[in-house]
Amino acid sequence: MTLPALVEQHPAKQLARIAFTQLTGEQVHRLVRLQKGWGHISWTVRTHSGRYLLKTGLRRPALADLYRQVAAQQQAAAHIPTPLVVAISDHGAALQRPCYVQTWLDGVDGEVLLPRLGPQGVQHFGRALGAAVAAMHQVPGPRFAEDCSGAVTYASWTDACHARLSRVTAANEKAAVLDTGVLSTVVDHLAERIGDLPRTITPRLTHRDLYLPNALQLAGANGAVGLIDWESAAFYDPVWDFVKLGMWVFDRHPELRAPFMDGYGPLPGAFDERLAVYQGIEYLAGFPYFGAAWPDATMLTGFRRLLNDWLATHCPTGTRS
Incomplete structure (x- = not known):
């Protein structure tokens, strides 16, 4: 650029x-x-x-x-x-x-903070982060939308997911980083599963870039956590946020998973099924991004591992990336 x-x-x-x-x-x-x-x-x-x-x-x-x-x-x-x-x-x-x-916003971001914390501090930070994300996910949107300014909106969540999958597929075809057989397998499976998503999903404020540098433990606020950097935010199914939370927070810092979930509260219905669809789409998105737009061999290798694990779980007879 x-x-x-x-x-x-x-x-x-x-x-x-x-x-x-x-x-x-x-x-x-x-x-x-x-x-x-x-x-x-x-x-x-x-x-x-x-x-x-x-x-x-x-x-x-x-x-x-x-x-x-x-x-x-x-x-x-x-x-x-x-x-x-x-x-x-x-x-x-x-x-x-x-x-x-x-x-x-005066505070310390989670990436810097976490190594300084003892077990009780980790528990407190995880619960506060979960509570902040849950509060964000209560903010309703007027329609499903790619951004909160309403530049691109959709009549239904199914339409939004198909549109996102179509863009990601086109980007992969142009970048030619991912094997075409793998791409076809994943896209076909996702297109089918999008049709099975609950019709009761409603648009909520979704950050779409939740990882520790974007979470600040606030100074003088009794350990409360604030969120920053809203460039990717949308009115989506809030379960979408758990894709990056899984990749960059829970997988790297498993000790945060339980306190986060405690602070977040009850998960929405069909959570695992919804998350699997969104993981597949976002794992695909990593290939044109880190393989062509912003080349990063380490990140690309990480997305190959994520997609292969996803394939093994959801498409056990499919090919590998």
Whole structure:
């Protein structure tokens, strides 16, 4: 991806200072570029009124991406701890790209925090994370939608799943990373199972990127957990969130599974059947993403293992990737 060129006479840090003042009217006392983060270029900003974060998309830099992130974050903020969006720019002013300013959420992300915790701390964090995700999943959507700005919506959940599977299939065919026989086997099986999904599923706010760096244990909040980074959020079946939770949280940190489930509460009906469909779709999505769009051999190997395990469980007579 080629990012828009920055104005030659200013370094990026100075452009961020100018952009923040243009958006908020406040002078910057201190500005520091965050080095961590895959989806955004971000700067922490201190002013006389407090601490903020200036963000612009890296992998998803378009104006439509800004709208979907802001819409989701505003929906979430009414129900769970998450930063508040205080200013947005559709043209980016000095940054020459869409950007927005949000309040700073003071806390420690789960990836940094977990190694510091003893057994009781792990239990507390897991329950608090489960409670935060459950609260998010209570936020209703007006329709099933690919994003919370309503750019792409569906008449039914079955339609949404078929549309997602169709896009993932087309991306795999173009990338040509996954064996065509395996792709055909998985797609045929998923298309059949989509038709068996319960008709009672209703659209809820779904983060779709739940892993420990996006979960903060908040400072001074009695161990409560907040969620950040809403660029992938949608109005989906909330069970979809358990795909990444399984991959990046429970599989890597099995000690978090039981307390998370305790904090989350009762799982919805036909949970395992629903999750199996969404796992198959998301495992397929990893191949064009990490095999072509953003090549990463380690991640691609991981998705081959996940898909092979899924095939062994759900298509035992099928081929392997």
